[in-house]
Amino acid sequence: MKEILEVMKPGLATSMQDLGRVGYQKYGIPTSGAMDAFAHRIANLLVGNAEEEATLEMILMGSQLKILRDTVIAIGGADLSAAIDGNPIYPWKSYRVYAGQIMSFGKPVHGTYAYLAVSGGFVTEEVMGSKSTYVQAGIGGFEGRVLQKGDRLSAKDMDTSSIRAGKYLKKIDIPNYEQHRPIRIIAGPDLSAFSNEAYQQFCQESYRITEQSNRMGYRLAGKALPHVEKADIISDAVLPGTIQVPANGQPIVLLSDRQTTGGYARIATVITTDIPQLVQKRMGSEVQFLSVSLEKAQADYLAQQRYFKMLRTALRQ
Amino acid sequence: MYSVQTYGDRGVRIQFGNTIDRQINEKVHRFGSLLEKYPIEGVWEWIPAYTTITIYYNPSEITFAALEKKLIHLQKMLAETEPPVTRKITIPVCYDGEFALDMEEVTAYLNLSAQEIIRLHTKPVYHVYMMGFMPGFPYLGGLSEKLYIPRLENPRKMVKQGAVGIADKQTGIYPLDAPGGWRIIGKTPVPLYGAKKEQKMLIRAGDRLQFKAVDAAAYYEIEEAVQNGDYQPEIG
Structure with missing residues (x-):
């Protein structure tokens, strides 16, 4: 496990999520998990992860993050004007990023929820079998809360040089959040x-x-x-x-x-x-x-x- | 009454009755223990409630028709199963001073002494109908009618974890700090909702529960034992 990201600006409400906490609803524990499971799963697949790995869920206003180690990242879901050192990057595609680079988010263009996946997946203690954050009870994810300035997130320690960047979802498969489908x-x-x-x-x-x-x-x-x-x-x-x-x-x-x-x-x-x-x-x-x-x-x-x-x-x- | 109904595209809802009734609810929990004993592939989990059990399943592992068949089979077994031996959990509560935020108002409203309120609250063995509302919160049945009281007109922005309250026809325990409109008559040092790592739930739907009055000294003693990890809950 190695530190991979440092939070410079937290954004609106960025939290770690996976596919949710299953099996504890009989005790009154909400499942939590990614609001948009589809986007979460795709982001993971694009960086070579299993679909259930944790991602960072960002809402409308994303975080500003410092990359601490070379890795491959991908964003699924909303287009929140992500950029690496000021150069735009787009959802549904994987990119190689390097230690010292700054990842930022800007104006929301389409959609509401974006999911940031890193190669190997974020590492955190699982609570009841899940890494999902449930803020109301202060459990899961990063210390049971949304991210704050100065937080340092860890990912699985692995050689990411063999992970190919530049993978993408075919245009026809990209969800269109603007369409008025019932x-x-x-x-x-x-x-x-x-x-x-x-x-x-x-x-x-x-x-x-x-x-x-x-x-x-x-x-x-x-x-x-x-x-x-x-x-x-x-x-x-x-x-x-x-x-x-x-x-x-x-x-x-x-x-x-x-x-x-x-x-x-x-x-x-x-x-x-x-x-x-x-x-x-x-x-x-x-x-x-x-x-x-x-x-x-x-x-x-x-x-x-x-x-x-x-x-x-x-x-x- | 018994009915099986589809619920969304990943749920099946089995209904055993349509009133809040202990016998109906016991069937719900007996059905839950059968699901535990005879696991069905493709079933993620189930949520027991007052009169129903909702099964949450993965349609790519089991079709609704196949699941329904298995559930009907379990339903047939239900008639032949003995009611499970339920656990009785004793919850120590301090009803004194600063722990009982609303005791004065409650005594005035109900026209009962604090002693009488404590006696009425600790006497029944409550039935845990279901969990919900917040993590580890038990819906208890069996409150004395003499303790029925409306909710606070202005709910508190924050009620402390462990607070024991009454509202309408119910009594309950706050498993975590939360806003709420229940009238607080005491506090328990026992966490309902386990230490963060273990996450063992003290109370399960179908359990029986009784409150036991303790003084402030005993409250702090238990609190310390909980913090040191030495507290053993009273489960009979």
Whole structure:
């Protein structure tokens, strides 16, 4: 293990994340993990890592970092105007960087969350099988918190001269965060708690992502979704992408740092492959929802797993 | 009542009833122990709640149809399984002075003496219906009706870890510092949510739990033992 990065400016809220903490939700421990698992996985693959290695998740305003050791890096997800010594670098491509260089981020161009992977992966103590930071409980990642000025991060000690830089994702595979594709959902599990028109309305109207959105959930604003009687349900498990609707009728999409259970009726759940598309939308932007079947959602999920399998092989060469 | 429902594209929700009821909840936890005993490939984890258990699975390892079949099989076994022996955890609480931030107001509101409140709070053996809300937080059932009280009108910005409170029809323990509107009547030195490295959870859904009143001297003694790593929780 060797120190690889020093934080010069922390940015808005940069935290270490992986694919999340699985197996402890029965104790009330949120999974946490990368908001955009797709971008996180790609960034890792581009630098020769396994997809579950930890990356640095940056939100809108990235960190300024000093490179302490030669390595290969890649960014997946949002384009936050990254640069090395002032020369622009782009997401979805790997670059060789050298000790003493400064990596900076500037104006957010597309998307919200960017993932920085380094060859070998960041090293930190795992908490309950994961390196993901859960700030509210002060666990995981780098000392259980977002990065601060002066933090020195370590990576696995390895010879990175054999890792090829310049690997990239094909243009056709790069997600377009600007496109107005509806976010696909599966109805329920509490459809009966809503009036008959509510679900139809939810799929027809558009909803705005409000400023009160964060890693716990995206709070939406739009035409209120009426309940039959009341919004409260007997507290029950919630999953990534679950959309709960409190008494005010304004939906909340629950995301990585969500509590494990919730007490509001759930109108739908965002399908797994569409969560990245949703989280990369900017606060203030409008979102529309489209109802799909379980079969369609799972077919897309399986197709994505096959895509990653193919990519693992392709990027190894 | 028993129903299996898909939940998103990676979840299955099994419902055992539709009221908060100890017997229904015990079925939930018995089902959970069957899942533990007979692991199903492709199942990541499960989350027990009051009336349901939600199974979180990887669709590229098991199809919904195959999973449903296995769950139905477990459901059949459920009828033949003995209820598991549940653990009883005793939580020492100091109800005195600065530990009991809202005791004065609570005694006035409920028109009961502090002694009576302590007696009513330590008497029942509570049932841990589920965990949630925050890491290591138990949803307890069995609070005396005489202790039902509305939440604070102005929730505190920060409640200390270990604070024991009552609100509405519930009592609970704060596993970590958090904002909250519960009325605080005491504090426990016992961490619910393990030391950072180990992360052992003291309480599990399905456990029984009882509070035991201790004085400030005993509180500090336990606190010191916890810090030295010598504290053994009372589990019966």
